[in-house]
Amino acid sequence: MKTYKSTNIRNVAVVGHGKTGKTSLLDACLFDSGAVKRLGNVEDGSSALDYEAEEAKRQMTISAKLVACEWSEFKLNLLETPGYADFVGDVKGALTAADSALIVLSAPAGVEVETEKLWNYAEGMELPRAFFVNKMDREHANFTGVVEELRAKFGSGVVPVQVPIGKEAAFQGVADLLTLHMKIVSKDNEADFVVKDLPEYIKGEVEEARQQLIEAVAEFNDELMEKYIEGAELTEVEVAAALIEGIQACRIFPVFCGSAKQNIGVKNLMNGIVEYLPTPYFHVAIGTNPADGEIRERKTEDAFSAQVWKTVVDPFVGRQSFMRVFSGAMKGDASYYNPRTGEAERVGTLFTMQGKQQHNLNQVEAGDIVVTSKLQAVKTGDTLCDKNDPIQYEAIEYPEAMLEMAASAAKKGDEDKVFSAIAKQQEEDPTILVDKNSETRQTLLRGIGEVHLEILAEKLQRKFGVQLKLDKPRVAYRETIRKTVKVQGKHKKQSGGHGQYGDVWLEISPQPAGQGNEFTETIFGGSVPRQYIPAVEKGTAETLAQGILAGYPVVDVKVNLYDGSYHAVDSSEAAFKTATALALKKGVMEASPVLLEPIDNIKVTAPEYYMGDVMGRLNSKRAHIMGVDSKGHDMSVIQATIPVAELYKFATDLRSLTQGRGSYSLEFSHYEPMPEKAAEAIVAEARAEKN
Numbered sequence: 001m002k003t004y005k006s007t008n009i010r011n012v013a014v015v016g017h018g019k020t021g022k023t024s025l026l027d028a029c030l031f032d033s034g035a036v037k038r039l040g041n042v043e044d045g046s047s048a049l050d051y052e053a054e055e056a057k058r059q060m061t062i063s064a065k066l067v068a069c070e071w072s073e074f075k076l077n078l079l080e081t082p083g084y085a086d087f088v089g090d091v092k093g094a095l096t097a098a099d100s101a102l103i104v105l106s107a108p109a110g111v112e113v114e115t116e117k118l119w120n121y122a123e124g125m126e127l128p129r130a131f132f133v134n135k136m137d138r139e140h141a142n143f144t145g146v147v148e149e150l151r152a153k154f155g156s157g158v159v160p161v162q163v164p165i166g167k168e169a170a171f172q173g174v175a176d177l178l179t180l181h182m183k184i185v186s187k188d189n190e191a192d193f194v195v196k197d198l199p200e201y202i203k204g205e206v207e208e209a210r211q212q213l214i215e216a217v218a219e220f221n222d223e224l225m226e227k228y229i230e231g232a233e234l235t236e237v238e239v240a241a242a243l244i245e246g247i248q249a250c251r252i253f254p255v256f257c258g259s260a261k262q263n264i265g266v267k268n269l270m271n272g273i274v275e276y277l278p279t280p281y282f283h284v285a286i287g288t289n290p291a292d293g294e295i296r297e298r299k300t301e302d303a304f305s306a307q308v309w310k311t312v313v314d315p316f317v318g319r320q321s322f323m324r325v326f327s328g329a330m331k332g333d334a335s336y337y338n339p340r341t342g343e344a345e346r347v348g349t350l351f352t353m354q355g356k357q358q359h360n361l362n363q364v365e366a367g368d369i370v371v372t373s374k375l376q377a378v379k380t381g382d383t384l385c386d387k388n389d390p391i392q393y394e395a396i397e398y399p400e401a402m403l404e405m406a407a408s409a410a411k412k413g414d415e416d417k418v419f420s421a422i423a424k425q426q427e428e429d430p431t432i433l434v435d436k437n438s439e440t441r442q443t444l445l446r447g448i449g450e451v452h453l454e455i456l457a458e459k460l461q462r463k464f465g466v467q468l469k470l471d472k473p474r475v476a477y478r479e480t481i482r483k484t485v486k487v488q489g490k491h492k493k494q495s496g497g498h499g500q501y502g503d504v505w506l507e508i509s510p511q512p513a514g515q516g517n518e519f520t521e522t523i524f525g526g527s528v529p530r531q532y533i534p535a536v537e538k539g540t541a542e543t544l545a546q547g548i549l550a551g552y553p554v555v556d557v558k559v560n561l562y563d564g565s566y567h568a569v570d571s572s573e574a575a576f577k578t579a580t581a582l583a584l585k586k587g588v589m590e591a592s593p594v595l596l597e598p599i600d601n602i603k604v605t606a607p608e609y610y611m612g613d614v615m616g617r618l619n620s621k622r623a624h625i626m627g628v629d630s631k632g633h634d635m636s637v638i639q640a641t642i643p644v645a646e647l648y649k650f651a652t653d654l655r656s657l658t659q660g661r662g663s664y665s666l667e668f669s670h671y672e673p674m675p676e677k678a679a680e681a682i683v684a685e686a687r688a689e690k691n
Contacts, residue, residue: 001068001070001075001352001359001360001361003361003362003363003364003365004074004075004365004368005281005365006279006280006281006300006365006366006367006368007279007281008073008074008075008279009074009075009077009279009280009365009367009368010074010075010076010077010099010100010273010274010277010278010279010280011077011079011097011098011099011100011280011324011367011369012076012077012078012079012098012099012100012101012102012273012277013079013081013091013094013095013097013098013100013101013102013122013127014026014078014079014080014081014101014102014104015081015083015091015094015095015101015102015103015104015114015118015121015122016083016103016104016105016114016115016118017083017105017106017109017112017113017114017115017118018060018082018083018084018114019060019083019106020083020104020105020106020109020112020134020135021104021106021134021135021260021261022061022080022081022083022104023042023047023049023050023061023080024040024041024042024047024134024260024261025104025132025134025260025266025269026049026067026078026080027039027040027041027042027047027048027049027260028260028263028266029067029069029076029078029266029269029270030048030067030069030354030355031263032071032263032266032267032270033069033070033071033076033270034070035069035070035354035357036048036354039263041261042059043059048354048355048356048357049061049065049067049080049355049356051355051356053458053462054455054458054459054462060082060083060084061080061081061082061083061084061087062082062084062087062455063082063087063090063312063428064079064080064081064082064090064091064093064094064310065079065080065353065355066078066079066080066322066352066353066354066369066371067079067080067353067354067355068352068353068354068359068369069270069354071270071274072270072271072274074274075368076270076273076274077352077368077369078102079094079097079098079369081094083114084451085113085114085117085448085449085655085660086447086448086449086450086451086452086455087448087452088117088398088399088431088448089398089399089429089430089431089448090310090429091118091121092121092396092397092398092399093309093310093322093380093396094309094310095121095122095125095127096125096307096309096324096396097307097309097310097322097324097369098127099127099128099277099278099279099280099283099367100127100128100129100130100247100277100278101118101122101127101128101129101130102129102130102131102132102273102277103115103118103119103122103129103130103131103132104131104132104134105131105132105133105134105146105150106134106135106138107133107134107135107136107138107140107141107142107143107146107257108135108138108139108140108141108142110142110145110146110149111146111149111150111153113659113660113661114660116153116661117660117661119153119154120633123250126250127250128247128248128250128253128277128278129250129253130247130253130254130255130256130272130273130276130277131150131158131253131254131255131256132255132256132257132258132269133146133147133255133256133257133258134257134258134259134260135259135260135261136164136167136171136257136258136259136264136265137168137169137171137259137261137262137264138168138259139168139169140168141167141168141171142167143160143163143164143167143257147160147255150253150255154253156216156219157216157246157251157252157253158253158255159212159213159216159217159252159253159254159255160177160209160212160213160254160255160256160257161176161177161178161213161243161254161255161256161272161276162174162175162176162177162255162256162257162265162268162272163175163177163202163205163206163209163257164257164258165202171259171262171264172264173264173265174256174257174258174264174265174268175198175202175206176268177206177209177210177213178213178236178239178240178243179236213239213243214228214234214239215228216246216252217239217242217243217246217252218234218242220242220245220246220249220251220252221242221245221246224238224239224242240275240276243276244275244276247276247277247278248278254272254276256268256269256272279367280300280366280367280368281300281366281367282300283300283326283367284297284298284299285297285298285305285326285327285391285393286298286393286394287305287383287391287392287393287394288391288392288394289390289391289392290339290390290391290392291390296391298326298327298391299327300326300327300365300366300367301327301328301366302327302328302389303327303328303385303386303388303389304325304327304328304329304330304336304384304385304386305325305326305327305328305383305384305385305386305391305393306323306324306325306326306330306336306370306383306384306385307323307324307326307381307382307383307384307393308321308322308323308375308378308379308380308381308382308383308384309322309323309324309380309381309396310322310380311378311379311380311427311428312428313424313425313427313428314463315463315464317373318373318374319373319374319375319376319427320371320372320373321371321372321373321375321378322369322370322371323369323370323371323372323384324368324369325364325365325366325367325368325369325370326366326367326393327366328366328386329363329364329365329366330347330350330363330364330370331350331362331363332347332348332349332350332361332362332363332372333347333348333349334346334347335347336384336385336386336387337384337385337386337387337390338377338378338382338383338384339383339385339390339391339392340379340382340383340392341377343377344387345375345377345378345384347372347375347384348372348373348374349372349373350362350363350364350370350371350372351370351371351372352369352370352371353371358371379427380396380427380430381393381395381396381430396430398430398431399431399448399663400663400665401431401432401433401446401447401448402446402448402449402650402651402654402663402664403446403447403448403449403450403452403453403649403651403652404444404445404446404473404647404648405444405445405446405447405453405470405471405472405473406442406443406444406445406470406471406472406473406474407419407422407434407442407443407444407445407468407469407470408442408443408468408469408471409466409467409468409469410467410468410469411467414466414467417464417466418460418466418467418468419434419443421460421463421464421466422434422445422456422460422468424464425456425459425460429456431447431448431452432445432446432447432452432456433445433446433447434446437473437474437476439476439553440473440474440475440476442473442474444473445470448651449651449652449655450649450652453470456468457470472648473648475597475598475644475645476552476598476644477550477552477595477596477597477598477674477682478552478553478554478555478595478596478598478671479547479548479549479550479552479553479554479555479588479593479594479595479596480510480554480555480556480557480593480594480596481508481509481510481554481557481588481591481592481593481594482510482591482592482593482594483509483510483591483592484507484508484509484510484591485507485508485509485587485590485591486505486506486507486508486587487505487506487508487583487584487586487587487590488503488504488505488506488583489502489503489504489506489579489580489581489582489583489584489586490502490503490504490579490582491503491575491576491578491579491582494570498569498570499567499569499570500570500572500574500575500578501566501567501570501571501575502532502564502566502571502572502575502576502577502578502579502580503528503564503565503566503579504528504536504561504563504564504576504579504580504583505561505562505563505564505583506559506560506561506562506580506583506584506587507559507560507562508557508558508559508584508587508588508591509557509558509560509591510556510557510558510591511556511557511558512556513556513670513671514556514670515556516555516556517540517541517544517554517555517556517557517558517559518557518558518559519536519537519540519541519558519559519560519561520558520559520560520561521533521536521537521560521561521562522560522561522562523561523562523563523564527563527564527565527566528561528563528564528565528566528576529566529571531573532566532571532573532576533561534573535573535574535576535577535580536561536576536577536579536580538577539576539577539578539579539580539581539584540559540580540584542577542581543580543581543584543585544557544559544584548584548585548588548589548593549588549589549593549595549683550595550682550683550686550687551686551690552595552686554588555596555671557588559584564579594673594674594679595673595674595679595682595683596671596672596673596674597643597644597645597671597672597673597674598643598644598668598670598671599641599642599643599644599669599670599671599672600641600642600643600644600647600666600667600668600669601639601640601641601666601667601668601669602618602623602638602639602640602641602642602647602664602665602666603637603638603639603664603665604618604637604638604640604654604662604663604664605631605635605636605637605662605663605664606635606636606638606654606657606658606661606662606663607634607635607636607658607661607662608630608634608635608636609634610657610658610659610661610662611628611636611638613657613658614638614654614657614658614662615628615638617653617654617657618638618640618642621642621643621646621647621650622642622643622646622675623640623641623642623643623646624640624641624642625638625639625640626639626640626641627639641669643674645678647666650664651664
């Protein structure tokens with residue numbers, strides 16, 4: 001593949017709700033551009049894009065891919081992205097690398113959950129957006145209804161640039177509103193051809209849609225508005241120029257239509273991408289100077305800089321880094337500076353990808369997207385640049401992983417292999433988080449949702465030959481007491497030779513929450529010799545840490561050693577430690593012990609019309625709601641406190657309640673006593689497990 005100038009490159013993230021046909025659309029783009037000989041099909045496994053085993057099994061995209069197409073002297077870097085919410089990390093990466101977003105919709109389904117979320121992501125990144133209404137050949141396909149729904153959701157800037165000819169089974173082509181040409185499919189040779197004159201039956205609909213388009217661009221452009229009001233004829237060139245300007249300013253959002261499966265409207269879409277969507281030539285990248293943190297800009301003709309937006313780790317193929325070149329030119333077999341590590345990185349062969357197929361490149365210009373391999377120290381989000389003129393781009397912001405599970409090796413002895421494999425997958429998917437809980441002694445794995453972690457386990461098995469086991473995480477409960485008691489602990493054991501003797505009197509009393517444990521001694525008269533007091537203190541710390549009521553650490557307790565006795569021959573440090581443990585176990589049980597549970601602050605963000613259901617579910621989980629605030633865009637934020645024990649799979653519950661629109665964040669708040677019945681169940685479970 002040849003080297004393209006930035007003016008002849010288009011970088012488009014192809015996003016949309018699951019099952020809208022994004023993969024089929026890109027398969028058709030590859031076929032129409034001549035990159036593949038056969039039109040791929042997801043259902044029969046012949047797609048050039050869904051080649052991973054997990055994708056073929058589920059017939060869904062789970063990772064972003066680069067689909068580079070050469071079209072009319074232009075290079076289209078089309079970035080396929082997953083439509084399932086659990087893999088939003090790859091969507092965020094692709095949007096970072098793109099100059100615009102093409103949102104694919106299903107004509108029968110219209111605007112779905114992920115459509116809105118993806119629009120918001122792209123809007124937050126100030127990316128120009130366009131729509132492709134797919135599946136126009138399906139039953140219940142309603143182009144006009146989908147456009148009206150889009151305008152209701154996203155504003156009057158949403159305007160069709162073409163309309164369908166026929167509908168459902170009779171769908172046969174598209175009419176361009178600027179040129180007033182009609183493209184239909186010949187059933188004989190399945191090739192597009194152009195008909196200059198529109199038939200009478202469609203002229204009224206096309207004229208109405210064209211007026212809507214002209215009004216939209218005129219509203220954006222004062223000069224055109226003046227001509228339009230005066231009734232002057234607007235030329236195709238004037239409307240097209242204003243349309244391009246409006247798209248780049250994120251004021252106008254064109255709507256295309258077609259059928260990826262039937263390969264109708266796909267060539268017209270690629271022409272539209274070339275004609276209307278922005279070139280990377282004018283893109284100004286914003287970063288910071290790694291030396292002093294000051295803001296810096298990079299234009300395409302400036303010194304070299306690029307950012308890694310995706311990493312793929314494969315035990316056979318090796319490590320692949322996907323990069324967007326923001327400025328300058330990049331050559332293979334050259335070294336570039338990594339501001340994060342402060343080291344130079346040697347780049348080997350450069351290549352682009354058409355799904356799985358690689359095509360080597362000698363050099364890439366600013367604005368292009370390129371892949372290279374074996375950059376061991378480079379992570380997703382890293383910047384590569386010219387050392388003499390360094391810049392560092394902001395790390396990619398990923399959504400918070402909400403579902404937490406306890407992770408372990410399915411086979412004993414495989415722990416190191418399993419967690420080494422997870423670490424490699426973390427490089428590929430930064431939304432996977434791993435943490436070790438020192439209190440429960442479990443390794444906790446966090447992901448976006450259940451399917452996310454389920455597919456992670458399948459990938460580990462396929463790629464690294466290890467089995468991951470996922471369980472419900474244990475809660476880090478704690479124990480404390482509510483009253484003061486005095487108890488004796490006496491350990492006396494006689495055997496051949498020296499015996500064992502230790503005798504202590506302890507006063508055990510509660511302390512204010514959060515003050516921690518404290519050990520004191522008020523021994524008078526040497527009833528417990530000085531050399532044994534450290535053993536009592538150590539026995540206190542160890543016994544409280546092991547827990548007494550249900551095996552959880554005892555906290556906020558003061559233990560005072562005030563009396564005891566010893567034997568000149570049989571006493572020892574070990575005997576006094578044992579006596580201390582006996583006293584504490586007895587004393588804590590007499591001092592009205594309670595089980596404490598961890599409480600988190602939770603912020604739940606969800607659409608206002610789901611607030612009642614979400615608050616009801618939170619109340620059922622013993623949450624205490626502190627308040628509700630409006631966030632804008634019909635979204636509200638609930639602030640509450642909730643027991644950690646109630647959070648297991650709450651991510652799944654929230655997604656179900658809000659049709660995937662809800663999210664939440666957590667922050668530890670405090671510990672508080674559990675309700676008596678709930679505590680009894682935990683204590684009984686702990687004792688049964690111990691027995």
